[in-house]
Amino acid sequence: MTGKTSSLAEALRPRLGAVVGIICGLIGTFASLQLPLGTSRLLGPGAVPLLLSLAMTGLSLALFVKPGPDEADADEEDGGLHGAAMVTLVVLMIGAFALLLTWLGFITAGTALMYGLYAIGEEKLVSAKALVRAVLTALAAYLLFVVALSVNMPAGSLWGY
Amino acid sequence: MEGLLGGFIVALKPMNLVFCFGGALIGTLIGVLPGLGPTAAIAMLLPLTIGLDPVSAIIMIAGIYYGASYGGSTTAILVKIPGEAQSVVTCLDGYKMAQQGRAGSAIAIAAIGSFVAGTVGALAIGLISMPLVEFAIRFGPAENLSLLLLGFIVILVLAKGNVVKSLIMIVAGLLLAMVGQDVITGQPRFTFGIPELTDGFGVVVVAMGIFGLGEVLENVEKFRTRSMQAVPVGSLMPTKEDWKRSAMPIARGSVLGFLIGLLPGGGATLASFISYGVEKKFTKHPEEFGNGAVEGVAGPEAANNAGAAGSFIPLLALGLPGNPVTALLLGALIVHNVTPGPLMIQERPEIFWGVVASMYVGNVMLVALNLPLIGIWVQLLKVPYRALYAALILFMIIGAYSLNNNPVEVLLLLLFGVLGYGLRKLRFDTAPLILAFVLGGPIEFNLRQTMMLARDPLDYLMGRPIALTILGFGLLLIVLPMFSKVRQKLMVARAVNEL
Numbered sequence: 001m002t003g004k005t006s007s008l009a010e011a012l013r014p015r016l017g018a019v020v021g022i023i024c025g026l027i028g029t030f031a032s033l034q035l036p037l038g039t040s041r042l043l044g045p046g047a048v049p050l051l052l053s054l055a056m057t058g059l060s061l062a063l064f065v066k067p068g069p070d071e072a073d074a075d076e077e078d079g080g081l082h083g084a085a086m087v088t089l090v091v092l093m094i095g096a097f098a099l100l101l102t103w104l105g106f107i108t109a110g111t112a113l114m115y116g117l118y119a120i121g122e123e124k125l126v127s128a129k130a131l132v133r134a135v136l137t138a139l140a141a142y143l144l145f146v147v148a149l150s151v152n153m154p155a156g157s158l159w160g161y
Numbered sequence: 162m163e164g165l166l167g168g169f170i171v172a173l174k175p176m177n178l179v180f181c182f183g184g185a186l187i188g189t190l191i192g193v194l195p196g197l198g199p200t201a202a203i204a205m206l207l208p209l210t211i212g213l214d215p216v217s218a219i220i221m222i223a224g225i226y227y228g229a230s231y232g233g234s235t236t237a238i239l240v241k242i243p244g245e246a247q248s249v250v251t252c253l254d255g256y257k258m259a260q261q262g263r264a265g266s267a268i269a270i271a272a273i274g275s276f277v278a279g280t281v282g283a284l285a286i287g288l289i290s291m292p293l294v295e296f297a298i299r300f301g302p303a304e305n306l307s308l309l310l311l312g313f314i315v316i317l318v319l320a321k322g323n324v325v326k327s328l329i330m331i332v333a334g335l336l337l338a339m340v341g342q343d344v345i346t347g348q349p350r351f352t353f354g355i356p357e358l359t360d361g362f363g364v365v366v367v368a369m370g371i372f373g374l375g376e377v378l379e380n381v382e383k384f385r386t387r388s389m390q391a392v393p394v395g396s397l398m399p400t401k402e403d404w405k406r407s408a409m410p411i412a413r414g415s416v417l418g419f420l421i422g423l424l425p426g427g428g429a430t431l432a433s434f435i436s437y438g439v440e441k442k443f444t445k446h447p448e449e450f451g452n453g454a455v456e457g458v459a460g461p462e463a464a465n466n467a468g469a470a471g472s473f474i475p476l477l478a479l480g481l482p483g484n485p486v487t488a489l490l491l492g493a494l495i496v497h498n499v500t501p502g503p504l505m506i507q508e509r510p511e512i513f514w515g516v517v518a519s520m521y522v523g524n525v526m527l528v529a530l531n532l533p534l535i536g537i538w539v540q541l542l543k544v545p546y547r548a549l550y551a552a553l554i555l556f557m558i559i560g561a562y563s564l565n566n567n568p569v570e571v572l573l574l575l576l577f578g579v580l581g582y583g584l585r586k587l588r589f590d591t592a593p594l595i596l597a598f599v600l601g602g603p604i605e606f607n608l609r610q611t612m613m614l615a616r617d618p619l620d621y622l623m624g625r626p627i628a629l630t631i632l633g634f635g636l637l638l639i640v641l642p643m644f645s646k647v648r649q650k651l652m653v654a655r656a657v658n659e660l
Contacts, residue, residue, distance in 0.1 A: 017587040021329055028336055031351055041616070043609045045343035045350055049336065056332045059325055068323045083382030090381055091579060094554065098571035101562070113558075114551055121384070121547030133548070141555055149212075151563045 014067035021060025028053030089120055105156020106146065110138040164506075165287040168514025172522045177220050180213065181519050184221035185526050188228025193235055193538045194549060198248070200485045201376050202229035204368040205553070207493055208560030211365075215497035216512050220519040222493055226486060227279070227523040230429070230469065234271045234462060235538055238264055247429040247465040250437045254450065254457030265397040267458050268535060270407050272528050274463035278415040279524035282470025285419050286477075286517050290506065293478045297503040300479075302610035303622065307631035309604050312481055313597070314635040327593050330584075334594040337362060338601020345609055357569045362577075364492030366561055367598055370574045371591050372485070373557050375581020377550055384547050397532060399455075407459035410440050414463030421464070422471020422483075429484070432468030433461035470520060477501055477513055480603070485592045488599040 032053050038044025097113040104112070114134035119127050145151040155161035171177060184206075191202035206225050210218035230247065237248040238255035251271065258267040300308070317327055340351040341361025352358040399407070417439060418432035440460040441450050450457050473490075475481040480502035482488040494501050499512055506513045561574040584591050615621030622629055 013587055017326075017329075017584075017589060021333075024333070024336070028351070031353075035348065035350060041612055043612055045346050045348045048605045048608065049339045049350060052332050052336050052339065056329065056336060059329045059332060063323075063325050063329065066325075068325060083384070086384060087378050087382050087582065090378060090554070091575065094558065094575045094578075095572070097558065098568045098575065101568045101571070110555065114555060117551035117554060118548070120381075121545075121551065133551075137552055137555065141552075141559065145559050145563075151559060152566050153559065153562065 015064055018060045018064035018067070021063065022057055025053050025055075025057030025060055028056060086120055090117065093117065093120075102154045103156060103158050105159060105161065106153035107138055107142055108156060108158075110141060111135055114138050164291070164510060164514045165283075165517060167510065168516075168518030169522075171216060171511050171515035172220060172518035177217055177515070177519065178522070180217045180221040181224040181523050182526050184224025184226075185228035185231075185523050186224075188225035188230075189232040189235075189527075189534075189538065190228075190541070191225075191553075192229030192232025193541055194232075194546070194553075198233045199226050199229035200368075200489065201372045202226075202232075203486060203489045203493075204365075204372040205557055205560065207365045207369065207489065207496075208563055210493065211496065211564065215494070215499050215509075216515045218493065218497055219490070219499075219512060219516050222490060223516055223519050224523045224526070226469065226490075227275075227466075227520070227527055230466065231272065231275065231527050232538065234275075235268055235535070236542065238267045238271065238458070239539065240542060247433050247468075249430075250433045250461040251458055253437070254452070254454045257451070257453035258455065258458065261453050262395050263403075263453070265395040265535075266399040266403050267455070269397045269399050269532065270403060270455055270459050271462040272532055274407065274411045274414065274459045275466040276524045276528045277411050278418060278463035278465075278467035279470060279520060281415040282419055282422075282467045283517055283521040283524075286470060286474055286520075289423075289474060290478050290513070290517075293474065294503045294506050297479050300503070300627070301625070302607040302614065303625045303628040304631065306604065306607040306611055307628040307635075308479060308481055309600055309607065311631050311635045312483065312600070313593075314638050315483075317593075318638050326589050330589055330591065330593040331597040334597025334599075335601040335604065337367065337594075337598050339605070344602055344606045357567070357573075362573065362598075363496075363564060363570075364489070364599060365496065365564060366570055366573045367577050368485075368489050368492065368595055369557055369561060370577020371581035371584070371595060374554070374574060374578025375585060375591070377553055377557075378578055378582040379585050380546060381550060397535065403455045406455050409443070410436075410456040410460035411463040413439060413443070414460040415467045418464030418467030419471040422468035423474055429465035429468040429472070429486075432464040432471075436460040436464030466524075473516070473520070477505065477516065478503060480505075482596060482599060485595050488596045491599050 028049060032046045032050035035046030035049070036044035037046045037050060093113055093116045097109050100112075101109045111134050114137045115130055118130035118133050119125060122130055124130070142153075146153050172181065187206060187209075188199070188202050191205060192199060203222060203225055207222070210221050213221065233248040234251050234255070237251040238259050241252050241256040255267045255271065258264065313331055317324060317331075336351075338361070340358055342348065342359060343350055349359055414432075414436045417436055418429075421432040421435060422429070437457060437460060440454075440456045441447060444450065444454065444456050446454060446456075469486070472483045472487050475483050476487040476491060480491070480500065482491045491501060494512075499505065499509060557574060558571050561570040562568065564570050581591055584594070611621070612618070622632075
């Protein structure tokens with residue numbers, strides 16, 4: 001079963017890339033057509049993007065029809081569903097950090113992000129070790145970047161700053 | 162040589178020495194982490210240089226580059242995980258040497274080979290750059306465009322695996338470069354009404370996302386499957402036999418690597434692979450290759466360093482980056498309001514020669530300071546990746562935020578990180594994308610200028626012999642492999658008929 005699933009994934013992998021390419025190419029074509037194309041001598045802002053979008057659509061179609069050989073040094077190692085879940089969690093946490101940074105401020109948002117990332121690393125939801133590490137990392141980053149290098153990180157509107 | 166001496170005066174200023182040392186040290190620190198190579202290291206650390214003056218910033222980036230390359234070799238030798246493609250070859254014999262208790266010797270030979278190659282490279286840049294710049298100063302939009310197109314052709318010819326995928330990556334990079342204001346009319350394009358996109362994507366965020374965060378996410382996925390066991394280093398002093406067997410491979414690797422680095426699309430990776438092949442042909446012990454031959458470490462390590470130095474020439478003299486690292490350097494120069502190209506040597510000689518001299522100074526620092534610090538790097542290898550990656554992510558996030566003091570930059574970093582991760586999973590090579598992204602603006606600008614100047618494009622091209630020669634060379638690069646494939650097929654068909 002696993003073998004069948006992985007061979008199906010291998011077969012779908014190049015075509016998935018091609019489908020994404022076709023969608024991007026079509027969006028690009030539509031957006032380019034909203035811009036002036038100019039003449040052959042005086043190319044408008046939409047001319048080059050239109051050519052590129054059409055090329056993207058055509059090449060992606062070619063890849064869809066004939067996926068061809070993969071990269072020679074493609075990494076065969078795969079983290080499977082577990083790995084994908086870890087990556088998704090990390091992505092969600094960074095996204096949440098970006099959205100809450102101005103509101104919570106760097107120290108609070110940074111500590112929360114670090115705790116989440118260390119907890120993912122340990123594969124535990126609650127971990128005192130992760131909490132200690134998170135507080136220390138966020139404080140060290142604050143001292144290095146905000147205090148020593150004068151990087152202007154937000155203090156947090158929640159705390160009245 | 163006067164320029165080079167002036168460059169040393171710039172590079173040896175105490176502040177620049179500090180930045181060069183800092184860059185080499187932090188570069189080594191990042192490069193020594195498995196899975197992270199020079200491109201990722203530069204991408205992650207670029208924001209750190211934003212507040213510096215251009216000369217110091219570029220000197221620091223050069224230090225990061227050499228440091229990360231050195232760190233990557235160390236990891237390749239000790240744990241058989243190359244930081245980047247250029248260290249892949251070092252894994253083959255370096256790790257075998259380490260397993261035989263000769264890790265220290267392999268690391269020392271790699272460092273000394275890199276140092277010799279860096280010295281040769283710095284001198285050769287000094288000799289070659291001026292004549293090249295004097296020639297390139299005559300270039301107009303048509304010649305610039307031809308040169309940029311030639312760069313893409315070489316990248317495609319040398320592309321590993323699927324050419325269609327590489328082409329898609331080039332087109333995707335060019336399309337990403339179109340986001341923002343039009344280079345000539347200033348009209349917004351592909352911004353979809355989002356004000357933050359009016360200025361386009363910054364090279365730092367794109368590079369940091371695709372190369373830095375993308376790689377970290379890929380490593381996160383392998384927490385469970387990746388196990389790391391560093392081999393003990395042992396004595397750093399190579400044996401007499403090692404010295405004897407390494408001398409010629411280092412010399413050959415230095416010359417060969419430099420010449421390969423000059424080619425658009427060349428650089429450190431290609432140089433190391435070709436050098437390995439050459440050494441395998443020259444050696445008296447071919448049976449040892451792949452089993453711990455010191456030549457297999459000395460030649461490629463010298464070649465990749467010389468290749469890196471060589472690839473700086475097209476960047477600094479012509480403004481043409483040949484690989485992702487030089488593309489990032491181009492981006493860094495642009496961020497600091499410096500436009501590389503023939504005029505840079507005349508208008509900003511301190512930057513050009515300062516960078517050349519700092520390459521040499523950076524190499525000296527690596528040998529003098531990093532070899533004694535090898536124990537620290539080995540200790541760092543023992544820290545599990547799952548404990549280090551969080552700090553790397555925080556570092557990148559702060560870097561991205563500090564570009565415009567705007568959390569949108571963090572979201573863009575995340576977007577490009579996910580894109581980089583996705584492209585890796587779909588087995589796309591991301592190097593052509595970043596090259597095309599950096600070159601997208603100049604390509605469009607030169608194309609539109611050429612079209613404006615030419616009433617009849619064909620007639621105009623006929624009057625531009627340099628552009629015509631460059632394009633002809635590009636055409637040859639495309640046609641020759643096809644011709645050789647047809648010939649091979651004909652020979653096979655004839656052999657089948659004879660049977």
